[in-house]
Amino acid sequence: MKKTSTKKTPKAAGRKPQAAKKDVLLERADKVVKKDNGTLLKIFGPSYKVSAILNEAMNEARAAETGLPVAKVLEVLKVGDRWCIRREWIEGETLADVMENDRKHLAKYLKQFVAIQCEIFSKTSERMGNLADKLDKQISASPLPKETRYDLHMKLQSFPRGKALCHGDFNPTNVIITPKGDWRVIDWSHVRLGDPLADVARTYLLFWLSGHIAAAEKYMALACEALKAKLPDVQKWLPIVAAAESSRDQSPKNHELLLHWASVVDIE
Numbered sequence: 158m159k160k161t162s163t164k165k166t167p168k169a170a171g172r173k174p175q176a177a178k179k180d181v182l183l184e185r186a187d188k189v190v191k192k193d194n195g196t197l198l199k200i201f202g203p204s205y206k207v208s209a210i211l212n213e214a215m216n217e218a219r220a221a222e223t224g225l226p227v228a229k230v231l232e233v234l235k236v237g238d239r240w241c242i243r244r245e246w247i248e249g250e251t252l253a254d255v256m257e258n259d260r261k262h263l264a265k266y267l268k269q270f271v272a273i274q275c276e277i278f279s280k281t282s283e284r285m286g287n288l289a290d291k292l293d294k295q296i297s298a299s300p301l302p303k304e305t306r307y308d309l310h311m312k313l314q315s316f317p318r319g320k321a322l323c324h325g326d327f328n329p330t331n332v333i334i335t336p337k338g339d340w341r342v343i344d345w346s347h348v349r350l351g352d353p354l355a356d357v358a359r360t361y362l363l364f365w366l367s368g369h370i371a372a373a374e375k376y377m378a379l380a381c382e383a384l385k386a387k388l389p390d391v392q393k394w395l396p397i398v399a400a401a402e403s404s405r406d407q408s409p410k411n412h413e414l415l416l417h418w419a420s421v422v423d424i425e
C-alpha cells in the first residue's frame with residue numbers, strides 16, 4: 158500500500174492558488190475571465206441579467222456564422238451560482254499587447270486593425286438588431302439634460318441606419334494575433350447592424366478613453382482613408398456614441414469627457 162504523505166498537502170495547497178492566478182486574464186468587480194482547461198471561461202457576477210449573458214453568447218454565435226474568424230462559443234453554463242460562457246481558447250497575444258510591446262510600428266498595427274474592422278463591415282447578418290435602436294435607448298438612459306437628449310435623438314433619426322456588421326466594442330484588446338500571424342476577433346456582446354462610420358466613431362472614442370490620443374487620431378485618419386469617408390461624416394457620430402457610452406461608463410475618469418463630447422451636438 159502506498160504511503161500518503163500528509164506533509165505534501167500544505168505545499169500543494171500553497172501552489173494551487175498561484176497557478177489559478179496565472180490563468181486569470183481579467184478580474185473586474187463583477188466579471189472574471191480566465192483560462193480553464195485549455196478553454197476560455199468568462200464568469201459573470203450577479204449584476205448581469207441572465208438575458209444579457211445569453212444574448213452575448215447568441216451574438217458570438219451569430220458573429221461566427223458570418224464566417225469571420227472568431228473564438229467560437231462552446232457552451233453557456235452555470236458554475237455554482239454564476240453564469241458563464243465558455244469559448245475556444247485562441248493562442249496568441251492581443252493586438253493591444255502587440256502594439257504596446259512594439260510601439261515603433263504602431264502605424265503598421267493600426268493599419269491591420271482598420272483592415273480587420275473593414276472586413277467585419279463587409280458582413281451582414283439576418284435577425285440581428287440595429288445599432289441605431291441600441292444608441293437611441295442608451296441616449297434615453299444617459300445622464301444628459303433632457304434638451305440635449307432630445308437633440309441627439311433627432312440627430313440620430315436623420316443619420317443612415319446601415320446594415321453593416323458593427324462589432325460595437327472594436328478595440329485592440331478584442332483582437333488576438335496568433336503565433337502564425339492570423340487574427341481572431343473576440344467579445345461580440347455589443348455587435349449590431351449599422352453604419353460603419355458609427356462604429357469607427359466609437360472605436361475612436363475608446364482609444365481616447367483609454368488615454369491613447371495619438372493612436373486615436375492616427376486610427377481615425379486610416380479608417381477614413383480605408384472607408385473613403387470624410388472626417389466630418391465620422392465626427393457627426395461622436396456626440397451620439399459619447400452620449401450612449403455615458404449611460405454605461407460613469408467612472409469619474411471618463412464621465413466629464415463623455416458629457417462634454419455628447420453636448421457638442423453641432424460638431425460640424
Ligand SMILES: Nc1ncnc2c1ncn2[C@@H]1O[C@H](COP(=O)(O)OP(=O)(O)O)[C@@H](O)[C@H]1O
Pocket residue numbers: 182183188190197199228244245246247248251330331333343344
Ligand atoms: N478566446 C480567447 N482566447 C484567448 N484569450 C482570450 C479569449 N477571450 C478573451 N481573451 C482574453 O481575455 C480578455 C478579456 O476577454 P473579453 O471577452 O474581451 O472580456 P471583456 O468583455 O471584459 O472585455 C481579452 O482582452 C483577452 O486578453
Ligand SMILES: [Mg+2]
Pocket residue numbers: 330331344
Ligand atoms: Mg473585451
